[in-house]
Amino acid sequence: MFQLRAAYLPRKHLSVTSLMHKRLFVAIDLPDSIGQLLAELDPHIRGVRWTDPSQMHLTLGFFDEVPDDIDLTLREKLSAIEFGAFFLPIDGVGTFPAKGAPKIIWIGVGKAHPHLFQIHKRVQECALAAGLEPELRPWHPHITIARCRDVSAQSLRKFLQANAELDAGMIRVEAFHLYSSKLTPAGPIHKRELSLYCRDEKL
Numbered sequence: 001m002f003q004l005r006a007a008y009l010p011r012k013h014l015s016v017t018s019l020m021h022k023r024l025f026v027a028i029d030l031p032d033s034i035g036q037l038l039a040e041l042d043p044h045i046r047g048v049r050w051t052d053p054s055q056m057h058l059t060l061g062f063f064d065e066v067p068d069d070i071d072l073t074l075r076e077k078l079s080a081i082e083f084g085a086f087f088l089p090i091d092g093v094g095t096f097p098a099k100g101a102p103k104i105i106w107i108g109v110g111k112a113h114p115h116l117f118q119i120h121k122r123v124q125e126c127a128l129a130a131g132l133e134p135e136l137r138p139w140h141p142h143i144t145i146a147r148c149r150d151v152s153a154q155s156l157r158k159f160l161q162a163n164a165e166l167d168a169g170m171i172r173v174e175a176f177h178l179y180s181s182k183l184t185p186a187g188p189i190h191k192r193e194l195s196l197y198c199r200d201e202k203l
Helices: 032-039 068-079 114-130 153-163
Strands: 021-029 048-050 057-067 086-096 104-108 143-148 167-173 175-182 189-197
Touching: 021 068, 032 167, 057 068, 057 114, 057 143, 068 114, 068 175, 068 189, 086 114, 086 143, 086 153
Parallel strands: none
Antiparallel strands: 021 057, 021 175, 048 143, 086 104, 086 167, 104 143, 175 189
């Protein structure tokens, strides 16, 4: 998660209008076909809430409580990122944490691709330049497919063993997107705010 750095907070951010802020994230979307395949993995275990396919994505960065002016700067910085299209495997199901009661069920992206880590690095640099402080923990690229509440590791053992080597196919990464996320009682609502395309996909 990214937080605002105090050095980038002028006095105007302390006004009432500054309380208007956004939850933003940058992500790579999945094709509908792969999202549907992942949705069909749902083992229907009590306490496991499967992610809607339309909200499955590979997160490159999450930014909480972003004021409008920093939002605009972030968009400007992100728009300058250039990259070439590349392929990612979608394979191997696991959990966070790896041991103990699971909180997240995810599917991985193999050994990923150097381009993926470069885009992630550039997104982090853009956030820093816009006045956001990056999360310092190591980045483990994955796609969250479910969240768990009061679920034991034992109850997921068979499911994980059956899908540890799952091959869900390959995706061609041609773009990534900036989304805003609004929390509601029915769950988060995501709105695409900006799309960034690879060099050979720009219109």
